[in-house]
Amino acid sequence: xxxxPIRVFKALSNExxxxxxxxxxxxxxxxxKQGAHLPKGVSIKGGVCVGDIQEKAKASQSTVSQYLxxxxxxxxxxxxxYGQWTYYRRNEEILSRLAEYFKTEI
Amino acid sequence: xxxxPIRVFKALSNExxxxxxxxxxxxxxxxxKQGAHLPKGVSIKGGVCVGDIQEKAKASQSTVSQYLxxxxxxxxxxxxxYGQWTYYRRNEEILSRLAEYFKTEI
DNA sequence: TTGACATATCGAGAAATCCAGATATACAAT
DNA sequence: ATTGTATATCTGGATTTCTCGATATGTCAA
Numbered sequence: 001x002x003x004x005p006i007r008v009f010k011a012l013s014n015e016x017x018x019x020x021x022x023x024x025x026x027x028x029x030x031x032x033k034q035g036a037h038l039p040k041g042v043s044i045k046g047g048v049c050v051g052d053i054q055e056k057a058k059a060s061q062s063t064v065s066q067y068l069x070x071x072x073x074x075x076x077x078x079x080x081x082y083g084q085w086t087y088y089r090r091n092e093e094i095l096s097r098l099a100e101y102f103k104t105e106i
Numbered sequence: 107x108x109x110x111p112i113r114v115f116k117a118l119s120n121e122x123x124x125x126x127x128x129x130x131x132x133x134x135x136x137x138x139k140q141g142a143h144l145p146k147g148v149s150i151k152g153g154v155c156v157g158d159i160q161e162k163a164k165a166s167q168s169t170v171s172q173y174l175x176x177x178x179x180x181x182x183x184x185x186x187x188y189g190q191w192t193y194y195r196r197n198e199e200i201l202s203r204l205a206e207y208f209k210t211e212i
Numbered sequence: 213t214t215g216a217c218a219t220a221t222c223g224a225g226a227a228a229t230c231c232a233g234a235t236a237t238a239c240a241a242t
Numbered sequence: 243a244t245t246g247t248a249t250a251t252c253t254g255g256a257t258t259t260c261t262c263g264a265t266a267t268g269t270c271a272a
Binding site: 122128143155156157167168170171172174175187189190 | 215218219220221222
């Protein structure tokens, strides 16, 4: 996955999306019931399911799904399916490369 | 002038605007005739006039003027008028705060 | 004061984005 | 097989952005 700054900036140009990204930085803080659907022993570190994100974001299900998809396409989120749930988490690898890009090239 | 990340991200969500910001990082490299209209002894460090930017950006005069205005409103550029010319330059203060914001809060 | 030039602002059509409801898909449980 | 739940995708109207040409404003030079 390569890094397209403009796509990323578009993804971050919306308050709800920006909030989601920030919330996912501290999932246990912002999503107390994190991982509630996962069987014992399975943990998707930092991942939160769409429904929990939607509830917090107070936007429609389709909107949140599209937001998450958009952020994933921009490379800043990644998803893991588990049963009927999709867990999204930050792609820290890309995000730190972006921070470096911002610092040195912008 | 305070920092509104979303406005900044919108400003950076366009290839031409992003290019302008990058060009202004090394004005002497990208705008060889920089400061051509300034009288001797007057120098607007890092500043480039709208016409020179327009020529390089290959967009209409009004478009470039609006782009520059938008970037200024976002805080990432600042302008200095000199006679009939307006020189735009990067607001490095804001930009480095943004880089730090990106690194620590995004 | 007139004319020329640099830049800003206005107005508008085209294109893109926003965001919801409706529907589809995928999986789980019965 | 059927039902229920989670998520994705489709469709489309409303809003915003893009980008230009036209026009206005401001400044300098003659």
